[in-house]
Amino acid sequence: MAQALATTLVVASLYALLGAGYVLVYRASRVLNLAQGDLLTLGGYFLFATAATFPGAPALALPLAAALSALTGVLVYVALMRPMAGHPVFAAVLVTVTLGILLRAAIVFVFTDRTRHPLQNLGLSNPPRPLAGGAVVSTFDLVMVGAAVALFAALFVFLKVSPLGIRMRAAGERALLASQRGINFHGVFALSWALAAFAGGLAGMIYSSNVRLEPSLGILGLRAFAVALVGGLDSLGGVVPAALLVAAVEVASVRWGNPLLSDVSPFLCLLVMLLIRPWGFFGTREELERV
Amino acid sequence: MSALGGGYFKTSYEADLALVDTRLRRLALTALVLVLLALPRFASGFVLDLVSQAAFAAIGALALNVLTGLAGQISLGHAGFLAAGAFTTAALVERGIVSPLVTLPATALVGGVLGLVVGIPSLRLKGLYLALGTLAMHHVVLYAAGEMQARAGGNTGFTIPAPRLGGLVFRGTVAWYYALVALAALVLVLVVNLQRSRAGRAWMAIRDRDVAAASVGIDVARYKLSAFVWSSVITALAGALFAYHRGFVSVEAFGFFVAVDYIAMIIIGGLGSALGAVLGAAFVTLLPYAIDALVAGVSPDAAQYYVFPAKFGAFGLLMALFLVFEPLGLVGIWRRVRNWVFLWPFRHRPLRASS
Numbered sequence: 001m002a003q004a005l006a007t008t009l010v011v012a013s014l015y016a017l018l019g020a021g022y023v024l025v026y027r028a029s030r031v032l033n034l035a036q037g038d039l040l041t042l043g044g045y046f047l048f049a050t051a052a053t054f055p056g057a058p059a060l061a062l063p064l065a066a067a068l069s070a071l072t073g074v075l076v077y078v079a080l081m082r083p084m085a086g087h088p089v090f091a092a093v094l095v096t097v098t099l100g101i102l103l104r105a106a107i108v109f110v111f112t113d114r115t116r117h118p119l120q121n122l123g124l125s126n127p128p129r130p131l132a133g134g135a136v137v138s139t140f141d142l143v144m145v146g147a148a149v150a151l152f153a154a155l156f157v158f159l160k161v162s163p164l165g166i167r168m169r170a171a172g173e174r175a176l177l178a179s180q181r182g183i184n185f186h187g188v189f190a191l192s193w194a195l196a197a198f199a200g201g202l203a204g205m206i207y208s209s210n211v212r213l214e215p216s217l218g219i220l221g222l223r224a225f226a227v228a229l230v231g232g233l234d235s236l237g238g239v240v241p242a243a244l245l246v247a248a249v250e251v252a253s254v255r256w257g258n259p260l261l262s263d264v265s266p267f268l269c270l271l272v273m274l275l276i277r278p279w280g281f282f283g284t285r286e287e288l289e290r291v
Numbered sequence: 292m293s294a295l296g297g298g299y300f301k302t303s304y305e306a307d308l309a310l311v312d313t314r315l316r317r318l319a320l321t322a323l324v325l326v327l328l329a330l331p332r333f334a335s336g337f338v339l340d341l342v343s344q345a346a347f348a349a350i351g352a353l354a355l356n357v358l359t360g361l362a363g364q365i366s367l368g369h370a371g372f373l374a375a376g377a378f379t380t381a382a383l384v385e386r387g388i389v390s391p392l393v394t395l396p397a398t399a400l401v402g403g404v405l406g407l408v409v410g411i412p413s414l415r416l417k418g419l420y421l422a423l424g425t426l427a428m429h430h431v432v433l434y435a436a437g438e439m440q441a442r443a444g445g446n447t448g449f450t451i452p453a454p455r456l457g458g459l460v461f462r463g464t465v466a467w468y469y470a471l472v473a474l475a476a477l478v479l480v481l482v483v484n485l486q487r488s489r490a491g492r493a494w495m496a497i498r499d500r501d502v503a504a505a506s507v508g509i510d511v512a513r514y515k516l517s518a519f520v521w522s523s524v525i526t527a528l529a530g531a532l533f534a535y536h537r538g539f540v541s542v543e544a545f546g547f548f549v550a551v552d553y554i555a556m557i558i559i560g561g562l563g564s565a566l567g568a569v570l571g572a573a574f575v576t577l578l579p580y581a582i583d584a585l586v587a588g589v590s591p592d593a594a595q596y597y598v599f600p601a602k603f604g605a606f607g608l609l610m611a612l613f614l615v616f617e618p619l620g621l622v623g624i625w626r627r628v629r630n631w632v633f634l635w636p637f638r639h640r641p642l643r644a645s646s
Contacts, residue, residue, distance in 0.1 A: 093422065
């Protein structure tokens, strides 16, 4: 039981990091970024590249990879999403699908599709840690939970207190009104994309250190969008309970069902939510009409 | 539909209903049919296989076009319908029912019910939310298929024997070429006729503005569901064809990227146009082979692992370019070229011309 709880927490942290990316992007561009999973993969490969360049210097490699991830987010916004403003939502969503394809192609092109382990070059190890109650998790499992908690705490403070965060919330609410009050919403949206790519990249860096790195990791992202929707596509606060719920269902279905069922369980959560409360736990109801 | 913009008037209802109305078009169609009929005489098996693949893709693309292009309901779950069709056939074959006369109607029934089930959320959900619902449906169907595959013991998939119709056995490239091209043509005629029927007009009205459609008396719920059912029945039948054609069904063949492929076909071809769906299907099917040929021509010893991402990337890049620069797709380009040829030296159609 303790093991199941610990596993739920770890999986929920991964989903929360990815879900934060979905919500940040949705609030900026009103688009579900189906490339979020590939941004995760890219984060992992950035870490692999920086670790190979600076072997044994995680203090240099980790921040550099995170910065590259955030930079990718800005580039994606400027190059792809800004030109898509005014196009139908459908087209914009497909552009993100395209982005995912391009990122995956670029990754295979540069790094080939061999399975990698960035930890080897980083000079760190990943020993198992026993917890209270007999549960055992790996060190990077704990890092994942810590990263999710830290990211959400930082985002919360940033959005509630800092002027830039308040501007971001305003622009996410209604871009036109925000721009009339002098908010540079292009800058704010670029920052949203940067944060989303950073969150995804962070999850990818930790996940690839913990498990493995391969170009098909992006599939994780597809499963995590269930989290964003269950919590409410435009609600950052909804991500946390939704991630916990989806992760709990997934862990339970491994325990009492089979691996195939656990693969599909996020989508079952999503379908149930769409039927009873399509706008999610804390989403805005009006969003349904607007899209 | 006169491309000449004037001077050609229809004088009877039959002429107005005809699908092929001018002499030039009749000539072009006859030529196309003759070429398609005679192709096995002079083309290699590889070319025939390519045409068959394109024809098969066209069936799926036409079905998706009914749902997304005409009715405006975004579906990311097209591969789910295909899988449902293929696995229904596989399940029946597994129980010893191999005749297509039984499996095809059964597949159509399963497809129709699935379309209805997936369509019901569309009465409440729009746009992005609906797309997510269809994507979730895709995963649920694949899960059910995966369970079935695991239960059957042999984890790799199901083998499907060549279908028999009376004394006719569909086996080999040429037989399948004729079967697939004929079926694609059949579906094309069906979709074109649907498009200009009451249902098609209702779908387009709903696509353009559902509130306005409802206010002129269109039963939005009914026609949304009918779009889903038409689309899913055709797609499920395409799935059954897939099973018979390949002779093998496995979950791996119906991943999310299959759905993306079909969406790319109707985007690249031109949303809402039957001709576009066919052109897009041919384009997306042939693109990987074209890139293969190109790579082989430029540098014969290029490593194989560079070819795969090049194909994948070119495909993504083309889709993005079409989305941003040519939302009307190949059909838009074709219409512009045609107008340019017919109207030269003028630039625009006369204002009063029938469109």
